[in-house]
Amino acid sequence: MSPIGRMGKGYALWLLFIIEIIILVHFTTCKVPAIIVFGDSSVDSGNNNFIPTMARSNFEPYGRDFFNGNPTGRFSNGRIPPDFISEAFGIKEAVPPYLDPAYSISDFATGVCFASAGTGYDNATAHVADVIPLWKEVEYYKEYQQKLRAHLGEEKANEIISEALYLVSIGTNDFLENYYALTERRCEFPSVEQYEDFLIGLAENFFKEIYWLGARKISLTGLPPMGCLPLERAENILEFHNCVERYNNLALEFNGKLGWLVSKLNKDLPGFQMVDANAYDIFLQIVTDPSRFGFEEATTACCGTGRFEMGFLCNPKFTCQDANKYVFWDAFHPSQKTSQIVSNYLVEKYLSKFL
Structure with missing residues (x-):
């Protein structure tokens, strides 16, 4: 091999060594070495791009305020809560989706998203x-653990798994896209309270499963005031497009049951640190008093008419100029600015204990 070739090879090995040192320093100095995400479109950073579904947003105008104006598959004009929370913990500015082949296990070692828009x-x-x-x-999470152990070794991987902060945001679709939109579950559970209890049982099983897989630090975000989503307000014709109070009351009731579950699991599972990071109140404050937070519009969204459009119906030609003036980006999802305000609130009020 020529001297230049040996120098190039030596440089590459040196660079790889430095990168590994940086990773190890990060893991040993940070209280939370990684952000791991489960849930629905409120936290999906683009996994749905890689499955055959219509529930995706990897096209304009989505992502126009993301880095380089890239439509990543986030249901937002820019970043979403896990990105801001990851940044607040000094980890990285965006949490990548697990199914994106552009990322490797070295990227996922400091944060990974398993969430899928439309799930529950x-x-x-x-x-x-x-x-x-x-x-x-959860199956993807198990696969991730195997890859992480192969990449960093058993001891370091187990440390990341146990010290990572797990963000879980899910549940809205269970009610709006399933129970109230379709008939099957309503036939099986005649009252919505019965369906709530069914979901709480599923939630308990999920949290116990990831606990036994090593998760210890959990942030659970319940339901937002979903009666105030532009789509629900648009359909509330008889009440002059006000928030649908029965949906908001349902969210409060279900969040109360989630709070009970958090207390139960913290008591039952040794070493479990689960936080009821309830965003309902701050979200309702933003919707009912938008000017206080620097918004001009809270009843309709930036996309299209702002009443019904999301996903493929969001036409770049019929989208507002400045999304920062809007609480909602599309008829179902908050704008980047709203996500940042809510995330900052959650970090300060609930998640600072992990910093």
């Missing part, structure tokens, strides 16, 4: 739009 606690919810059910997200 209930497997039947995932079937509505043919997306990834929650049990499959």
Whole structure:
């Protein structure tokens, strides 16, 4: 080999060594070495791009305010809560989707997203739009653990798994896209309270499963004031497009049951640190008093008419100029600015204990 070739090879090995040192320093100095995400479109960073579903957003105008204006598959004009929370913990500015082949296990070692837009606690919810059910997200997580151990070794991988902060945001689709939109679950559970209890049982099983897989630090975000989503307000004609109070009351009731579950699991599972990171109140404050937070519009969204459009219906030609003026980006999802405000609130009020 020529002297230049040996120098090039030596440089490459040196660079690889430096990268590994940086990774190890990060893991040993950070209280939270990684952000790991489960859930639905509120936290999906693009997994649905890689499955055969219509529930995706990897096209314009989505992502126009993301880095380089890249439509990543996030249901937002830019970043979403896990990205801001990851940044707040000094880890990285964006949490990558597990199914994206552009990323490797070295990227996922400091944060990974298993979430899928359109999914829920209930497997039947995932079937509505043919997306990834929650049990499959867990299977991907198991696969991730194997890759992480092969990459960093058993001891270091186990440390990341146990010290990582797990963000879980899920549940809205179970009610709006499944229970109220279709008939099967309503026949099986005549009252919505029965369906809530069914979901709580599924949630408990999920958290126990990831606990036994090594998860210890969990942030659970319950339901937002879903009656105030532009899509629900648009359909609320008889009440002059006000928030649908029965949906908001349902969210409050279900969140109360999630809070009970958090207390139960913290008591039952040794070493479990689960936080009820309830975003309902801050989200409702933003919707009811938008000007206080620097918004001009909270009843309709930036995309299209702002009442019904999301996904493929969001036409770049009929989208507002400045999404920062809008609480909602599309008829179902908050704008990047809203996500940042909510994330900052959650970090300060609930997640600072992990910093």
